[in-house]
Amino acid sequence: MAERRRLILRNFLSPEICKELEFIHKSCCTIGYRPNVFSTTLSHLIATNSPHLIMPFVPIRERLKEKVEEYFGCEYELFVEFTGLISWCKGASIGWHSDDNRDHLKQRDFSAVCYLNNYEVDFLGGLFHFQDGEPSTIAPMAGDVVIYTADERNIHSVSEISEGERITLALWFSRDASHDEDANLLKSLSNCSLSSHICSIASCFPMLASSNMYWFPPEEASRFQTGFNICSARLYTLGFNVCFSDNPDKECHLAARDSCSIYLKLLEEPLNLTYGDELVTRGFVNILHALQVVQFYYWKASELETTESIDTVPLSELQQQTITRLRAVLLKDLQLAETLVGCINGSISQRPLERLRYSFSAVVCEWEAYTLKLRNELVMSLPFWRAHHFIFSTANLH
Structure with a gap:
C-alpha cells in the first residue's frame, strides 16, 4: 500500500462558507504570529464578545477531523489542537520547514489548510510548495483543502505574497488529549454571559482587545x-x-x-x-x-x-x-x-x-x-458541549 502523507480535497468548502469565514476574519482579525500576517482564533472571538462567530467553524472542524482520521487510519484518536483564520499580505512568506520542527509543535500530528480565496484573482504569489512528492505545488483556490502529516515527510514552504491578501482556515490535529482545543474553548465560554432566556442584540456587540x-x-x-x-x-x-x-x-x-x-x-x-x-x-x-x-x-x-x-x-x-x-x-x-x-x-x-x-x-x-x-444556536448547543466535554454539531439533538 502506498504511503499516505498528504491529501488534497477539491471544493471541500462551498463558496458561501468561504465568504462567511472571510467576513469573520476581516471584521475581527488582529496582528498575527509572523510579519505581514493577520489572524483570528476561536479563543479571540470568545474573548472579544463574539462567541457566536465560532458556530460556522463547528461543522467544518468535524468534517475535516473525520476526513483526516479516515484517510490516515486513526479513527477516534485525534483532537483538534488549533483552529484559526490566517491571512498573508504583501511580503509574507515562509521558508522550507516541517510543522514539527520546533519544540512547541512536537505534539502536532496533522495539519489542514483550507483556502478561502483565489490565487491570481484575490492575491499574487502565495503558492504552497512541498519539497518532494506529488503534488509538489498547490495554487490556492477557494474551497480547496490540503491535509498532510506534520513531520519531515512534508517539508513545505509558501512563496512570498506580492499583492493582495491570501486567506486560509488552518487546523492542527494531535493524538495528545492534553492539547485538545475544546477544553480551553469550553472554559472560556463558561465565562461568557450566555443565557437561553436573555438574548438581545445589546449582548452581542463585540468588544475590542488591547x-x-x-x-x-x-x-x-x-x-x-x-x-x-x-x-x-x-x-x-x-x-x-x-x-x-x-x-x-x-x-x-x-x-x-x-x-x-x-x-x-x-x-x-x-x-x-x-x-x-x-x-x-x-x-x-x-x-x-x-x-x-x-x-x-x-x-x-x-x-x-x-x-x-x-x-x-x-x-x-x-x-x-x-x-x-x-x-x-x-x-x-x-x-x-x-x-x-x-x-x-x-x-x-x-x-x-x-x-x-x-x-x-x-x-x-x-x-x-x-x-x-x-447566538441562539450557540446558547442551544452549549449545554450539550458541556455535558460531552467537546464541541460538536447539535442540530439533530435539539
Whole structure:
C-alpha cells in the first residue's frame, strides 16, 4: 500500500462558507504570529464578545477531523489542537520547514489548510510548495483543502505574497488529549454571559482587545509613530472613515494633546462612519461593531433589497477637517495600509457605491438577525458541549 502523507480535497468548502469565514476574519482579525500576517482564533472571538462567530467553524472542524482520521487510519484518536483564520499580505512568506520542527509543535500530528480565496484573482504569489512528492505545488483556490502529516515527510514552504491578501482556515490535529482545543474553548465560554432566556442584540456587540493587537506593524504598537490601526485601515480601503459626531469638537480638543493612544481608546466608544462627503447617521457602539456591519454589507450586498430610506447627511466643513485629522493619526502610513489590506491591483470596483444611501440601514438589521441566529444556536448547543466535554454539531439533538 502506498504511503499516505498528504491529501488534497477539491471544493471541500462551498463558496458561501468561504465568504462567511472571510467576513469573520476581516471584521475581527488582529496582528498575527509572523510579519505581514493577520489572524483570528476561536479563543479571540470568545474573548472579544463574539462567541457566536465560532458556530460556522463547528461543522467544518468535524468534517475535516473525520476526513483526516479516515484517510490516515486513526479513527477516534485525534483532537483538534488549533483552529484559526490566517491571512498573508504583501511580503509574507515562509521558508522550507516541517510543522514539527520546533519544540512547541512536537505534539502536532496533522495539519489542514483550507483556502478561502483565489490565487491570481484575490492575491499574487502565495503558492504552497512541498519539497518532494506529488503534488509538489498547490495554487490556492477557494474551497480547496490540503491535509498532510506534520513531520519531515512534508517539508513545505509558501512563496512570498506580492499583492493582495491570501486567506486560509488552518487546523492542527494531535493524538495528545492534553492539547485538545475544546477544553480551553469550553472554559472560556463558561465565562461568557450566555443565557437561553436573555438574548438581545445589546449582548452581542463585540468588544475590542488591547489596542496594541490592532496596530501594524506590531513593533510600533508602543509608540504609534508609524503604521496603522487595522480596523481603521479595513474601513478606509472600503471607502469609510470614523467620525465622532456626538461631539464634533472632541477631535479638536484631543488633537492638542497629540496622543495616538487616546484616539485609539476612543475607538472603544460610540462612533459614526462617513462615506465620501456624507455622514452615516446610524451609530455604532465601537469600531469593531462598525467594521462587522460594513464587512457584512460587502459580503451580503448582492442579496439585499434596496429601500428608499436615506440614512446619510452631508458632512459639515468642521467634520471634514476633524475626520482628516483623525485619519492622519489612525492611518499614519496610508500607502502601507492600502498595500496590505486593500484589493488586488488597488481595485475596489466591486463597491456597491450607489446602493449605500438606500440600503445601509437595512444591512444593520440583517447583521443583527444573522448575529442573533448564531447566538441562539450557540446558547442551544452549549449545554450539550458541556455535558460531552467537546464541541460538536447539535442540530439533530435539539
